Amino acid sequence: MGGNDPRLKRPGDASPPAATRRRRWRTGPYWLALQVVLSGSLLLLFVLPILALFTYGPFDQIFLQLRDAQVREALWFTFYASGISVLVAIVFGIPLGYVLARRKFPGRSVLESLVALPVVVPHLLVGLGLFILFIPGSLPYRWSEALGFPIYYSVGGVVLVMVFVSAPYTVLASQLSFRAVDGRVIEASRSLGAGPATAFLTVTFPLALRGIITGLLLSWARAVSEIGGLLIIASFVYPGGLYDGPTTTTISIFIYDLFNNGNLQGAAAVSSLFLLMAFAIFLSVRVLERSGWLPWRRGDLSP
Amino acid sequence: MSRWVMEGVETDLDAFHLGPVSMEIAPGSAVAVLGPSGAGKTTLLRTIAGFLPVRRGQIRRDGTEISDWLPEERDLGYVPQGLGLFPHRTVERNIGYPLELRDRPDAAARTRALLERFHLTPLARRYPSRLSGGEQQRVAIARALAAEPELIVWDEPWQALDVQARYELGLVFHELRETERVPVIVVTHDPGLAFSVADSFLILGRGQVRGQYDAATLLRAPPDPFVARFVGFENVYDRATLEASPPSPLRSWLRERAGRDGVALTCPTLPAALADAPLWEGTVRSARPGPHGLTVEVRADELLVTLRVPPPWAPPFPSLGERVRFGIAADSVHPLGPRTEGAP
Numbered sequence: 308m309g310g311n312d313p314r315l316k317r318p319g320d321a322s323p324p325a326a327t328r329r330r331r332w333r334t335g336p337y338w339l340a341l342q343v344v345l346s347g348s349l350l351l352l353f354v355l356p357i358l359a360l361f362t363y364g365p366f367d368q369i370f371l372q373l374r375d376a377q378v379r380e381a382l383w384f385t386f387y388a389s390g391i392s393v394l395v396a397i398v399f400g401i402p403l404g405y406v407l408a409r410r411k412f413p414g415r416s417v418l419e420s421l422v423a424l425p426v427v428v429p430h431l432l433v434g435l436g437l438f439i440l441f442i443p444g445s446l447p448y449r450w451s452e453a454l455g456f457p458i459y460y461s462v463g464g465v466v467l468v469m470v471f472v473s474a475p476y477t478v479l480a481s482q483l484s485f486r487a488v489d490g491r492v493i494e495a496s497r498s499l500g501a502g503p504a505t506a507f508l509t510v511t512f513p514l515a516l517r518g519i520i521t522g523l524l525l526s527w528a529r530a531v532s533e534i535g536g537l538l539i540i541a542s543f544v545y546p547g548g549l550y551d552g553p554t555t556t557t558i559s560i561f562i563y564d565l566f567n568n569g570n571l572q573g574a575a576a577v578s579s580l581f582l583l584m585a586f587a588i589f590l591s592v593r594v595l596e597r598s599g600w601l602p603w604r605r606g607d608l609s610p
Numbered sequence: 611m612s613r614w615v616m617e618g619v620e621t622d623l624d625a626f627h628l629g630p631v632s633m634e635i636a637p638g639s640a641v642a643v644l645g646p647s648g649a650g651k652t653t654l655l656r657t658i659a660g661f662l663p664v665r666r667g668q669i670r671r672d673g674t675e676i677s678d679w680l681p682e683e684r685d686l687g688y689v690p691q692g693l694g695l696f697p698h699r700t701v702e703r704n705i706g707y708p709l710e711l712r713d714r715p716d717a718a719a720r721t722r723a724l725l726e727r728f729h730l731t732p733l734a735r736r737y738p739s740r741l742s743g744g745e746q747q748r749v750a751i752a753r754a755l756a757a758e759p760e761l762i763v764w765d766e767p768w769q770a771l772d773v774q775a776r777y778e779l780g781l782v783f784h785e786l787r788e789t790e791r792v793p794v795i796v797v798t799h800d801p802g803l804a805f806s807v808a809d810s811f812l813i814l815g816r817g818q819v820r821g822q823y824d825a826a827t828l829l830r831a832p833p834d835p836f837v838a839r840f841v842g843f844e845n846v847y848d849r850a851t852l853e854a855s856p857p858s859p860l861r862s863w864l865r866e867r868a869g870r871d872g873v874a875l876t877c878p879t880l881p882a883a884l885a886d887a888p889l890w891e892g893t894v895r896s897a898r899p900g901p902h903g904l905t906v907e908v909r910a911d912e913l914l915v916t917l918r919v920p921p922p923w924a925p926p927f928p929s930l931g932e933r934v935r936f937g938i939a940a941d942s943v944h945p946l947g948p949r950t951e952g953a954p
Contacts, residue, residue, distance in 0.1 A: 495694030497681040498659050499708040500757060509707075513698050 357582065363575040369583070372576050381561040382581070384546065388462060388557065389530040392469035396477035396526045401519060404481025419482075425475045433471050434539030437464075460541050465557065468536035473529040480522020484515035517596065524592060528585070534559045612760040613637050614658075614793060618667035619677075621657045628653045628817045630667055635761065640787060640794040641822070642804040645814035646836055651797040652691065654814065655763050658795065659688040671760060687754025687762040687792070691769065693746055695738040701725070701749050702734040708757035724752040728782070744775030751782055755790065762786065762794040768803055776803065783807040801841050813837055834946055838874040843944070844905075844916040845875035851913070860890055860911035863938075869945030876942035877918040880906060880934060887937035890915075894934060897927045908934060 361369075372378045407419055425433065441448045441458045451458050458464040488511050496506040534557075543556040556564070558581050565574040613636055620629030628650040635641050643651045656662050658669065660681035669677045676684060688694075696704050703710075705724050709717035725731045728748040738746055747767065754762055767783075768776055780803060786792060787807070798804050804811065811828055813820040820833050832838035835848045849872050852865040864873050892910030899905075904919035906928050917936050919928075928934055 489692070489694070491690035491692055491694045492696060494656070494659070494661055494681070494690055495688060496696070496707070497661070498684070498686050498688035498763075499753065500682045500711040502680075502682055505711065510696060 360575050360582065361579050364572040368572065368576045369579045372573075372580050377555075378561070378577055378580075380555045381558045382584070384462075384544070384555045385531055385558040385581075388465045388469060389473075389527055391466050392473055392530045393477075393523055393527050395466070395470050396474040396523060400474045400477035400522075400526070401481045404478045404483075404519075404522075405485050407478070407482045408485035422475050422478045422482075425471055426479075430472055430533065430535030431539065433468060434536035437467065437471070437536065438539050458540060460544050460554075462544055462546060464541040465537060465544055468540055469530040469533055472533050472536060473526040476525040476529055477519070477522040480525065481515065481519045484518025484522075485511065487518070488514045520592065520596070524589065527588075531557070531581075531585070532559055533557070534563060612672050612793065614761055614795075615670045616658070616667065617670070619657060619664055619669060620666040621653065621662045621664060623653050623662060626650065626653065626817060628657065629665075629819075631812075631814075631819050632667075633812050633819070633822050635793045635795055637793060638787065638791040639810065640783075640796065640808045641810050641812055642808035643795065643797045643812045643814060644801075644804065644837065644840055645820075648816070649814040650817040651814055652765055653817075655688070655765050655795065655797060658761075659686055659763055660684050685757070685760045687751075687757075687759035687764075689750045689754050689762070689764045689767065691765040693750040695746060695749055695753075697738055700735050700737055701730055701741070704738065704749055705730075705753045705756055707753060712757060714757075720756065724756060728752045742775070743771050744778055747771065747775065747779050748782065751786070755786075755792070759792060762792050762796075764794065764796045766797055766799070768798060768800045776800075779803075780806050799840075805841075831944060832874055832946055834871045835874070838872075838944070838946055843874040844877055846872065846946075847874075847913065848872035848946075854912075856912070858911035858913075860913055863888065864913075864943070867943045867945060869947040871947030874944040874946055875915070875938060876944070877905075877916050878936040878938050878942065880917050880919045880928070880936055887939045889935050889937050891933055891935050894928045894930055894932045896930070899927070904928075906934070908936070910936075 403422070407415065407422070437458065441451060448458070451463075456463045458467060492514070493506055493510055496510045497503070501509060537557060537560055542560055543554045545552055545554055558577070562574050562577050562581075565577065614634070616631055616633050618630040618632055620627070620631070622628070631654060633641065643654060645651050653662065657664060660679060660683075664677040667677075668675050671684075681688075696707065699707065702721060702725065706717055706721040709720055714720065722731075725734050728751065730745070730748055730752065733741060733745060738749065741749065751762075751764075754764075767779060771779065783794070784807070786794065794807070796804075796808065805825055808825075810822055810824050812822045813833060815834070815836070820837075823833075828837065828841055832841055832843065835846050838846045847864060847868070849868065849870070852861055852868055852872060854861075864875075867873060890910050892908030892915060894906060894908050895914070896907045897904060898907075901921075902918070903921045904927060906917045906919060908915050908917060915936070917934070
C-alpha cells in the first residue's frame with residue numbers, strides 16, 4: 308500500500324509542465340547578493356573607523372607612545388581599575404546571576420529589570436546619580452571620607468563607576484548560562500552522590516563557564532571604555548591618596564584630553580595602542596577556550 | 611539487594627498531585643511504570659530519587675524509612691529522561707564520576723571494568739556528544755552502576771533509539787538482572803521492551819495508581835483501553851465506540867461482553883475455522899505482511915477489526931475491498947474495567 312497505488316494519486320500530485328518551471332525566477336543569486344550587501348555594509352562600518360585610527364599617523368608612532376610615562380601610567384591605571392571591577396563582578400555578579408537563574412522568589416522579575424537598568428541608563432546619568440548620592444556634606448560622603456574610601460578623584464570612585472556600568476553584563480550572562488544548564492544533568496549528579504555544592508562545582512559551573520567568561524569579557528570592555536560617569540566623578544585621580552600628589556586618569560579620558568587639546572595624532576596613536584592591547588586580551592581568552600585549559604573544548608558540548 | 615516499599619506516597623509538583631502510590635520492588639526484580647503522558651510517571655521517579663518531597667506516606671528501603679533523605683544519600687542509579695550525561699566530561703570521566711565523589715581507591719580499575727563490560731573502551735576518551743544514541747545509553751547505565759546502587763531508576767530508557775540500539779539495550783537489561791541483581795524501576799512507552807525486562811507493571815493514570823500487575827494478569831485482563839493498547843492489543847473498543855449510533859450487530863455483541871471501559875479482542879484469525887463462534891463479515895481495507903503472519907484490517911459493522919493470517923501463509927493476499935468472514939472466539943474477548951453488564 309505505497310505511493311505506487313494508482314488509486315491514491317490525486318490531481319494535485321501532478322508535476323508542473325516543463326515550460327512553467329523554466330520561466331520561474333532564479334532568486335538564488337539575488338538572495339545571496341542581498342545578504343552580502345546588507346551584512347557587509349555593517350561590517351564596513353565596524354572596520355573603517357578602526358582602520359582610520361591605525362593609518363592616521365606613522366605606524367611606529369603607536370609603539371613610541373609607550374615611552375611616554377603618562378601613557379604608561381594611564382594604561383596601567385586603566386587595567387588596574389577595570390581589573391578590580393571585573394573581580395567585583397566575579398565575586399558578586401556571578402552569584403547574583405545564579406540566584407536569578409535558579410531560585411524562584413516573589414519579585415524576581417523586578418530584580419531582573421533592576422539588573423538590566425545600568426545597561427539602558429545613559430552613563431552621564433550614572434555619574435550624576437553618584438554625584439548626588441555622595442554630594443559633599445551628605446551622610447554617604449562623610450562616611451566614605453571617614454573610612455578612607457573617598458569617591459571624588461579617587462581609585463574608589465573610578466571603580467565604583469566602572470562596576471555600576473559593567474557588572475550587569477556579567478550578571479545577565481551568568482544568569483542566561485546557568486539557566487541553560489539542563490536541570491536533569493544536575494539531578495543526575497546529585498543522585499550519583501554529589502551534594503548541592505559539589506554538583507555546582509563539578510557540573511553546573513563548568514557548563515555555564517563559557518557564557519560567564521563571555522560576560523566577564525563584555526564587562527571588562529565596558530569598564531575600560533567608560534567615560535561619561537567618570538567625567539563627573541573622577542576625571543582624573545590621585546592614586547597616592549587623599550587629594551594629594553601626582554595624578555593620572557583612565558586611558559579613555561586621557562585620549563579625550565589629547566583630542567580636546569588638539570593633539571589628534573597623539574590621540575589616534577594612543578587609541579591604536581590600546582586597541583591592540585584589547586585585541587590581544589580578547590584573543591588570548593579565545594585561545595584559552597580552545598586550548599583545553601577550560602573543562603571543555605569548543606564543539607565538545609554539541610554534536 | 612534491597613527491597614523497596616512505597617506506602618501511600620503523595621507529592622505535589624506545581625498544580626499536579628501524585629498519589630497515593632503504593633508499590634513494592636522486590637530484591638532483583640524490575641517494575642515498569644506505564645501510563646499515558648501526564649500520568650505522573652516522571653514525577654513518581656523524581657520522588658523516589660528524592661527531588662520532590664514526600665508530602666504523605668513513606669518510602670522504605672529494607673525497612674528503613676528514607677522519605678526525607680537527600681538525593682545523594684539514597685544510593686540510587688537515577689537515569690533521567692535524556693540520560694543526564696555530563697557533556698563536559700569524557701565517557702571515562704562520566705562513568706568515574708560517582709567513584710571520584712566517594713574517593714574510591716579502586717576507581718580507575720572499576721571504571722576500566724565497566725568500560726570493558728559495556729564495550730565502551732574504544733570510546734573512553736570521547737565526549738557524549740560524539741556518541742550514538744545506543745552508546746550514550748550504555749554510558750548512562752555504566753555510570754549508574756558504578757557506585758553499586760541499591761536501585762536503578764530509569765526514565766524512558768528507549769527514547770529515540772534505533773532498532774539495533776533497542777535490541778542491545780534489552781541485552782544490557784538482562785545482564786543487569788542476571789549478574790547484578792539490582793532492582794530496577796523503569797518508565798517506558800514501549801510495551802515489547804517493558805515485557806522483556808519487567809516482572810511487574812505499575813499502571814498510573816492522572817496521578818493515581820490503577821494497579822500493580824504481573825504480565826499474565828495484564829494480558830488476560832487489561833484494566834483499561836490505554837493499557838490494552840499499550841500491551842499490544844490491536845482491537846480495542848472503548849465504551850463510547852461501542853455505544854455510538856447507529857447500533858450494529860457486532861457492536862451489540864461486543865457491548866454485551868464489555869467491561870465498564872470497553873473491550874479488547876485478541877486478533878481473530880483467517881480463515882475462520884471456529885465451529886461454535888459467531889461469524890462476522892467485513893471488507894478488507896489493508897493487508898500487511900510481517901514475520902508473525904499477515905495482518906489484515908477489515909471494516910465490519912462500522913468497526914475496524916484487525917485480523918491475522920498466521921504463517922505459513924502464501925499469496926494471494928486478501929485484496930482491497932474483498933469481503934471476508936471471521937469468527938470471534940469467546941476466550942479472545944477481554945473486558946476492560948470492572949464488569950457491569952451481560953456476564954456470559
